[in-house]
Amino acid sequence: MPHTPQEKKRVLTRVRRIKGQAEALERALEAGVDCAAVLQQIAAIRGAVNGLMSEVMEAHIREEFGQAAGSQAQRAARVREMTGLVRSYLK
Amino acid sequence: MPHTPQEKKRVLTRVRRIKGQAEALERALEAGVDCAAVLQQIAAIRGAVNGLMSEVMEAHIREEFGQAAGSQAQRAARVREMTGLVRSYLK
Amino acid sequence: MPHTPQEKKRVLTRVRRIKGQAEALERALEAGVDCAAVLQQIAAIRGAVNGLMSEVMEAHIREEFGQAAGSQAQRAARVREMTGLVRSYLK
Amino acid sequence: MPHTPQEKKRVLTRVRRIKGQAEALERALEAGVDCAAVLQQIAAIRGAVNGLMSEVMEAHIREEFGQAAGSQAQRAARVREMTGLVRSYLK
Numbered sequence: 001m002p003h004t005p006q007e008k009k010r011v012l013t014r015v016r017r018i019k020g021q022a023e024a025l026e027r028a029l030e031a032g033v034d035c036a037a038v039l040q041q042i043a044a045i046r047g048a049v050n051g052l053m054s055e056v057m058e059a060h061i062r063e064e065f066g067q068a069a070g071s072q073a074q075r076a077a078r079v080r081e082m083t084g085l086v087r088s089y090l091k
Numbered sequence: 092m093p094h095t096p097q098e099k100k101r102v103l104t105r106v107r108r109i110k111g112q113a114e115a116l117e118r119a120l121e122a123g124v125d126c127a128a129v130l131q132q133i134a135a136i137r138g139a140v141n142g143l144m145s146e147v148m149e150a151h152i153r154e155e156f157g158q159a160a161g162s163q164a165q166r167a168a169r170v171r172e173m174t175g176l177v178r179s180y181l182k
Numbered sequence: 183m184p185h186t187p188q189e190k191k192r193v194l195t196r197v198r199r200i201k202g203q204a205e206a207l208e209r210a211l212e213a214g215v216d217c218a219a220v221l222q223q224i225a226a227i228r229g230a231v232n233g234l235m236s237e238v239m240e241a242h243i244r245e246e247f248g249q250a251a252g253s254q255a256q257r258a259a260r261v262r263e264m265t266g267l268v269r270s271y272l273k
Numbered sequence: 274m275p276h277t278p279q280e281k282k283r284v285l286t287r288v289r290r291i292k293g294q295a296e297a298l299e300r301a302l303e304a305g306v307d308c309a310a311v312l313q314q315i316a317a318i319r320g321a322v323n324g325l326m327s328e329v330m331e332a333h334i335r336e337e338f339g340q341a342a343g344s345q346a347q348r349a350a351r352v353r354e355m356t357g358l359v360r361s362y363l364k
Contacts (some may be wrong), residue, residue, distance in 0.1 A: 008302065012302055013131040014097065015299045016295075016320070018295045019292055020293040025288050026285065026292065029285055035181050035329065035332075035333040035336075036358065039329060039358060039361070040327065042325055042326045042329060043361070045291070045323045046319070046330055049315060049318050049319045050181070050319070053315045054177055054178050054181045056118050060308040061170060061173050061310075062170055063169050066157060066166070068160070075157070075158075075159065079152060081309075082292065082347055083153065085308075085312060087145050088316070089181070089312055090141070090144060090148060090180070090181050091141045091145070097238055100189070102211060103211055104209065108203075110204040110205045110208065113201040116221055117197045117201065120190065120197065125261075126238065130235065130239065131240060133234055133235045133238060133271075137231045137232070140227050140228045140231055144224045144225070145219055147224060148221065151221075164261060176217075193282060205288055219302065221276070236363045238362060239359050240356040240360060243352060243355050243356050244356065247346075247348070247352050247355070248352055254316070256332055257338070257340075258339070261335055264338070265334050268330050268359075269327050269331060271363070272330060272362070272363050273323045
């Protein structure tokens with residue numbers, strides 16, 4: 001999960017970009033750049049992590065609800081799982 | 092929306108609590124309480140607003156996906172709407 | 183706290199706006215507006231609460247560090263208090 | 274910045290941990306772990322990024338306000354810079 005090849009690729013691209021941002025931040029800290037620049041890089045990473053979380057959540061919604069459930073019980077289980085994820089991660 | 096009477100009541104209770112917290116904060120500021128106490132009250136309001144957003148989002152998921160869609164087009168429209176909401180508000 | 187009359191007025195104006203936003207949201211919920219509109223109003227409240235927290239923190243920084251400390255011990259105490267507030271509320 | 278060797282080491286340790294978390298997430302996605310586990314890892318990274326931002330901001334406060342300013346103008350400039358950083362990144 002995520003399930004389609006395009007979604008998986010998109011999510012992996014985001015994760016690798018975050019890794020690259022962390023590496024750039026490591027180099028900046030070793031080079032002793034000033035505090036404002038460091039905070040700006042950290043804020044950019046924070047934005048990227050939020051974008052990644054949204055992307056994964058969206059992919060999961062498409063996966064879970066893009067096809068009809070096989071039964072009312074399965075539908076209810078999917079809804080329970082999804083509301084639990086929203087409760088845990090929407091903040 | 093939210094749709095069931097219980098959900099509506101629960102959401103309204105949360106909104107009224109936030110209103111009450113804002114009123115208490117107003118009184119505290121007028122009374123000149125110290126900064127740490129003010130920030131603690133603001134942080135409590137922030138937590139309450141996040142809880143409210145999650146509650147409304149969860150109610151919407153139950154409403155949209157708790158019943159089978161009438162058609163594949165309707166299902167796709169629901170999924171598009173829900174992923175758009177997650178993209179806008181998960182941050 | 184905040185200490186100057188202008189700062190106090192500015193903070194109180196923000197708190198009253200948040201109260202007004204909560205009241206408007208209460209009316210919207212009672213009127214049964216749709217979910218997207220409700221979430222948009224909640225997101226606006228969230229933004230207002232974050233702005234309020236920042237305003238109070240900024241006022242506190244001006245108050246604590248705008249005048250020279252009377253002693254190194256007092257300076258150290260102010261720094262400890264401020265870093266504690268950042269640790270608690272920057273998230 | 275941050276300035277003392279201990280602070281610099283602490284901040285770098287946090288950045289390297291985030292890089293490691295991103296690498297672990299990349300492997301998990303390639304291995305196809307389920308959505309709930311992916312979201313949990315992303316939430317952990319988000320927490321780590323917030324902790325890093327707080328750590329850097331705290332170090333900056335100690336640096337800027339731990340020593341007496343040389344003049345009232347310098348003190349005012351430091352206060353302006355710090356309130357600007359809080360306004361930009363406290364959210």
